Each structure stands twice: as structure tokens, then as C-alpha cells.
Amino acid sequence: MSKKLIFSLVLLASPAIYAEEFTPSDDNEDAPPSPLQTEVEFGYQAHSGNTDSQSLNARVGAEYTEGRHRTNGEWKYYQLYKNGEEDKNQQNYLLQSDYKLGSRTYLYGNYAGFSSRYSSYFEDHTVSGGFGYQLFNTDSLLLEAEIGPGFRYQEPNVDEIDDDEIIFKNTVKEAIVRGNINFSWNLLDNLTLATRLTVTAGQSNTRMDTELNVTNDITETIALKLSYDSKYHTKVPSPTLSKRDSIFTVNLLFAF
Template sequence: MFRVVAALLVSVPMSAWALVPPDYQEPPSDFTAEIEAGLQLNTGNTESSSFNGRTKLVYDTEQFRQEGTFKLYYAADDEKTTAEKYDVQLQSSYKLDNDFSWLDDGYVFGRGDFTLDRFGSYTQISTVSVGYGFDAISNSDTKLSLEIGPGYRYNMPIETELEPNPGAEKDIIVRTAAKFEQKLQEYTSLNADLTAEVGENNSTLTLDMNYKNTLFQDWAFKIGVNIKYTDIVPIGTKQTDTITTFNLLYTFQ
């Protein structure tokens, strides 16, 4: 029997064995995605639970880059819901022709940011903007992108006893952003996005920062903090909102 199997193996052309080399890997994909979630339960003296989730989708080709990020924050105690917030961020970027040195690593973009926050100082926030961005630093360990452009913002203040029927606030803004990525070690990285929206009637500053540690293969543990400062808020509400998350993240492409 062994001789028959050996004869069959020898008779197979060598070109057939070369079709799938032992070190073969799938070619890189233009599409990547990140899915993360965190859950917290408290029992005993305090009965509460909280959940947050985030999904990021990126389609990056030679000419275009499409990004979409979706976030959910929810918390409740044994009597009522205490936090409920939804964020959607969409951006489409067109990469400029790099034949001109002054356009190296540059792109133009259109962007939309939408927030529903049941307990925030503003329950609805919608911002659309366009602009120009470029990669100030781009190597295997460090990336820094800078963006600037005009936009339009719509805010709906929360209802208060002093203002039970508030009117919407509309503002023309200038948006600037810095997106930083730093690979600390082979399995750890630091990311920080700083965004400023300056308008005639109101201004905001947002820092979204996280530390990621890969556990195995495509799984990672992620610690994140989001801090948003709003210059003018309804009476009785705070200017600064902070969200801290501890999540398990899965990346696939």
C-alpha cells in the first residue's frame, strides 16, 4: 500500500505542489473593522449596570478612504436609566495627486458627526464639515494627521425648569483636528484624537484617547477616555463630560 501511495505522489507534477507554497498568506484587504464592547454590573449596596459598544469600519483604497464609527453608551441603576448616548461619525476622504510635492499625503474630506444624548447638556448635536487634511508624520511606528475646514453645527439644548422649551442653536464653525497613533511595543499602542470646533455662538474641544494591548491574534484589551468641553451650556448642566471605558476589542480584515 505504501508503495502505491508513494508512486502516486511522485507522479504528481511539481508545478501542482507550487500552487500553494508553505508560507502563503492572504493578500491584504482594503476593508478593516473593529468591534469592541464592555459590560459592568454592580450588586449589593448599589444595584447598577452599564454597557458601551463601538464599531469602526474602514474601506481604504489607493484613491479613497471611507470611515464609519458607531458608539453606544448606556447605564442604569435599580430604579431608572441614568445614561443613554449614541454617536455616529462618518468621513469620506479623497486622496490628492502626489505628483505635486506640496500635496504629498494630502486629502480633502467631507464629514458628519451626529449625537443623541438623552441626559447630556445638548440632547441632539449634528455637525457637518468639509476641509483639507494631510499626514504630517507617517511611518511604521508613528502617524499624525492634521485637518482643518469650515462646517455647520446644530444643537438642541436639554429641557430644564428654567427653559422647558428651548430653541435649537445653529452655528457656522471652523473645525480643526489632530489624529495621533503611536506604536509603543509590538503588542501595545496609543491613540489620541483632539478636535476643536470654534463657532461664533459656541465652541467645543474633544479629546478621545485610548491604550490598546493585544492579548492574542486579533483580540485586544482597550482602555479609553473621552473628554468633551463645551464653552456655553444650559443653566444647571456641566461644561465637561467624561466617559471612561474598559473594553475587549476584536479586529478583522
Template structure:
């Protein structure tokens, strides 16, 4: 009798273990996603150089809220001096409702060689998904805000006066999965104010190399209608980065 019980137990244990932990089992996705990338850049516009850039993005997405934070750093130098030094900080908090979400957002830029060396924009409003599918997503946002711009010092104005403006911010965020391992992202943001208007296009193409590693090409184009004398209205940054995703 004991031998029969032993045989039955030995035969049933593998089936029980297989039922509890199937071979294709994967851990459930986490609410927290992080991206870290670094690589080479080309600058045209107010700065002409090529050098290093880095970016870190954190997203905490739950059923009710979504928190996003992005830090970007750009640095370039030639044989004689630093030619580009820029830091961007973007923060957004969204509260989801049926059919859309309310958001609060802050955009902060420190740019030593830009037409404006300090840019701070705080905005809020409403957003919704105009298109949402397994391969394509388009989100639209609109809301009022406040912008602080500090122009770069010039010979005519060695101590520049900051511009403070109430704005209307509109944004379109587009994501498309082209193939299993490739994707395209494009963000278009317009800030309309009484004293100045800006239009920013941020595009990227990502190709997964293996597992969590990907190669990413990015282009950031910003047009500013009113700039200090001697500055260009359009700044362009092109990046070629290696990206790693934590999930």
C-alpha cells in the first residue's frame, strides 16, 4: 500500500507543479517604467557642435493616475571652450477620468548658450486619447499656463529683463508601433502668448536590438517667434542614442 501511494505521489507532483508554474509564465507588468539613454548629438542653430547627451524618464502609471518625469542633459565643447550646455526638466501629473484626464505640468530649461537662458512654464488642463489601439495612440492636450523667459545677455542689454507671459498650451502626442521591434514617437507642442509664441516638435525612432536594449534616433526642433538680437529663431538637436528600459 505504501509503495502504491509513493508511485501515485511521484506521478502527480510534476502535473501539480506544471499547473502552478507553467513554462511560459511571466511576472505581471510593473506600474513603474524607467528609460535611460545616452549617445551622440549634432546641434544646429544658436550652437554649432557635436558631443554628448543623456536622458532619463520615469513613468508611474496606475488605474487612476499617471506620473511622468523626464530629465535631459546636453553638453558639447570644442578644442577651446564649452559650446553647448543645456538641461531640461519635464514633470507631469495626470488624473484619469472617463474619456480623458486632467493634468498639471511643469517644463524647466537651463540653456547657457540659448536665445533664452532660463525658461519656466507651468500649465494645466484637459487631455484625451483621440486614437487608442494596440499599435497607434494619439493624445491631445489643451490648457492655460504661465511662462517665464530670461533672454541671453547681449552688448545692447548686458542685464536682460525677464519676460513673463500668460499662455495657452496645446499638445499632440503620437505613438505608433511600426513593426514588432520598431516604433515612432512624435510630440508637437504650441505655446501661444501675448508677447511670444513657440512651436516644438520632438520626434524619435526606436529599434529594439535585444531584450531591453534599443537604438534610438531623435530630432528636437523648437521655433521661437521673438528672440534677442543676434539669435536664431529655430534650434535643432539631433541625437543618436543607446536606450535601456527598466520594467
């Protein structure tokens, strides 16, 4: 009989939702909230029996809000071992700074990076700047969209591909257009659905990122979180490489 162990630890501080300015609301005038909020997440799974595998995932996020300015960053790490050998190892990076222009509009500057030893691209990094607009911004619903030009750098994975199978092997350096949608909805007092959809289009290929999170509060300090992350490239260096890389995790969250 197979055995399964799942362990996850999260230190969570919910990020502020945009108001007319980025400054969070203050329910206690004598004790204003800190402009810096952080998140730390850790998860581990081990399987034995018919399948021998171990996986580790971690996430660190931070957000600083001051007046009309907001800056947030994020680092994700995922590693998977199967039968004693590493099968997956990837890191995601995100850094964005926003400046509020009005009640719904803002300017943004964004860096997004992806490093992996086993996907279709070893490195995939973009920088972008542009315009953002909030369609909805309430206590229970947030919907905002961003679009702007930028630049992309990609290193194709061609280490273990035969020369006659390579479609293109040169490093990609090109102009891009980036579009992004952030959505968060508190369906119930204890249930939240959040997603982020990002499309990065250039001459060589188009990349689509999908992040979907469902969080169910069990108590005031404990919640169950289901996450799905997917990266899809319309064109990869070889037909032997998959166009899509995805990860699904189930974590237990502890909020402090």
C-alpha cells in the first residue's frame, strides 16, 4: 500500500486591494497598518510504495504600499524527484511597481522571469511597462487589466535534442506586447477564488501563463489552498518538447 505525506506551512498577510490611492484602509486610526506586507509559503509531498517521489515547493512574496505607489515582488520554487532522480526544477520571479493616476487607472513597470532545467526554455525573462485599469474594486471583487510593450530574452532547451529535430536554437531577443488580467472574488466569507492570466506575444512565439488559486478558510488561522500554474508556448525549439508545463499543488495554510 502506498503512503503519502503532505506538509505545508504558510505565513500569510493578505495584500492590500487598490483604493483611489494605493494606501490601505485604516480601521484603527491609533494603529495604522504597516506599509510592508509579506508572505512565506512552504509545501512538501512524499510518496512511497508503487511510486517513489518527493516534491518541494516554496513561495516568498512582499508588497510595499505608500500613497499612490505600490511595489510587490514574488519568488516561487518547485523541485520534484522520481525514483531518486531529479525530474523537475524551476523558479519563477516577479517584480512590479505601480503608480495610481486616478480612481481606476495606473501606470505599471513589470519584470517576470522563469528558470528551469527541464522545460522547453531554460530561461525566459521579460520586462514591460504600460497602462492598467480597474474594472471592479470592492471588498469582495477585484478585476483589473494591464497592457504595454516590452522586451523578452529566452534561451531554448536544445541540450538533449538531435540537430535534425531543432526548429530554432538561437537565443531569443525581441520586442513584445504584454497583456495581464488579475481577478479575485470572495464567493463566501470563507472561500476565495483568484486567478492571473498573462499573455506575452513576440515574433518568435507567444507565451500564456495561467495561475488559479482556491482558498477555503477552515478557521481564522488555517485554510486549505489549491493552486494550478500553467505555462504554454505556441512554438518550442523542437517537436519533441512539450508546449505546456503545469503544476498542481494542495497546501494547508496557517495564517498569523
